[in-house]
Amino acid sequence: EVQLVESGGGLVLPGGSLRLSCAASGFTFSSYALHWVRQAPGKGLEYVSGINGGGGRSIYAPSVKGRFTISRDNSQNTLNLQMGSLTTDDVAVYYCARAADFTVFGVDEHFDYWGQGILVTVSS
Amino acid sequence: QSLLTQPPSVSGAPGQRVTISCTGSGSNIGAGYNVHWYQQLPGTAPKLLIYDNTNRPSGVPDRFSGSNSGTSASLAISGLQAEDEADYYCQSYDSFSTTSVFGGGTKLTVL
Numbered sequence: 001e002v003q004l005v006e007s008g009g010g011l012v013l014p015g016g017s018l019r020l021s022c023a024a025s026g027f028t029f030s031s032y033a034l035h036w037v038r039q040a041p042g043k044g045l046e047y048v049s050g051i052n053g054g055g056g057r058s059i060y061a062p063s064v065k066g067r068f069t070i071s072r073d074n075s076q077n078t079l080n081l082q083m084g085s086l087t088t089d090d091v092a093v094y095y096c097a098r099a100a101d102f103t104v105f106g107v108d109e110h111f112d113y114w115g116q117g118i119l120v121t122v123s124s
Numbered sequence: 125q126s127l128l129t130q131p132p133s134v135s136g137a138p139g140q141r142v143t144i145s146c147t148g149s150g151s152n153i154g155a156g157y158n159v160h161w162y163q164q165l166p167g168t169a170p171k172l173l174i175y176d177n178t179n180r181p182s183g184v185p186d187r188f189s190g191s192n193s194g195t196s197a198s199l200a201i202s203g204l205q206a207e208d209e210a211d212y213y214c215q216s217y218d219s220f221s222t223t224s225v226f227g228g229g230t231k232l233t234v235l
Contacts, residue, residue: 044229045213061223108217110160113171
């Protein structure tokens, strides 16, 4: 059974940093691109970032480019998101999601499995 | 402002058919990129409902169907049931932003 479990969320001060992780199981981790999608309270889904299976390619939404860094550890089956210069606009539930089979990384992907999400709050 | 536009809400009575539109532009749906749909029940993570415009993952009832034409796509739900009450999101790729993009979401109310 595919499982994605996020961790690392919590309260951070404006301008601060936070590192999210997503532990994966139930599939060949290195064979799949993984992504982060967020949802502000009461709002819709927003694409954040993605990384290919080998970890050599990554993409970012304009709203987080230069502040967030995505990475993965294929030996530990873990996806990470290092978030910096956080503002109240970054307050959201962050989901990790797996790109489906037979999709081209960064183009025309869809997400077949999602984690339960983790809340990030930015407040003084 | 989402690059994909959805109506904020739709409603229908049990047994009826409803459609949810997703309007894009020449840099996403109109460029031929696939549209995918997700269902998000209250308090839960999104679930893939339709992929590549018309395909249903295993386990999704055939009451759900997708279509697209030009710069728009639609999700149709027939034989509405109370458990269909949820938020629905379309998703595609946008060549201008060079990332996946989501519609703003549509809240379906079953009357």
